[in-house]
Amino acid sequence: MKGIKGKVVIVTGGAQGIGRATCEAFICHGAKVVIADINKEVGKKTEQELKKKGGAVLYVETDTANESSVSNMVKKTTEMFGRVDILVNGAAVFIMRGIEATVDEWRRIMDVNIMGYALCVKHVVPEMVKVGKGAIINIASTSSFIAQPKYLTYNATKAAVANMTRCMALDLAEHNIRVNSVCPGTVWTKNGEEFIMKTMGLNREQADLHPEIGGAHMLKRTADPEEIASVIVFLASDEASFMTAENVMVDGGYTAQ
Incomplete structure (x- = not known):
């Protein structure tokens, strides 16, 4: 992928799931990678x-909801690699609650899923x-754009991310920094597997066949x-040099139906 080799990439939530796959994909294209994970x-x-x-x-232990932790992570990145070219904001918590959500649940998911993204960008x-540019x-x-039962807390934060992306892209364009988002459908990660198994008792084969999954x-x-990671790397690359403020659906057609 053009423009990735030698670049320094921070991936928050990079230790597992989409984050880990993203780290691996960047490494395969010759990037230097910082795994920022709690x-x-x-x-x-x-x-x-x-x-x-x-x-x-x-690897830098990082709590993205804590500004001092984020600042320390960026400092360690520059001490090790000298620069930052690419940020992938992926660290999130999965609190799936409806209107019965407690104040603590709201604060936790907003602190990580919204404030955490904002702090890392800051x-x-x-x-x-x-450097003179960035991605x-x-x-x-997909939860940024649709209603799902008992997902109020999660969907609210992901909707915020979608519009944060557009606003950040507008504010940062003057610095030649592009900001985009990827919007996955259901991804078979460890967290996803545990949630589906806990709530529905399904393995992957069964989940793939289930009409709601x-x-x-x-x-x-x-x-x-890996299918999500490949799009992330594309958006970070020079191949996507005229793309900014986009929320790119990577959802197997989920939201088009």
């Missing part, structure tokens, strides 16, 4: 595994300005994390 055990393990594959990788932009990819969702997509299946 889960130290999984983060260090992912760092070691990706280093064995020949990647230039750094602290990487000065580094991108030094930011926010992970939104895989069957809700035109392609009649859930996605692999």
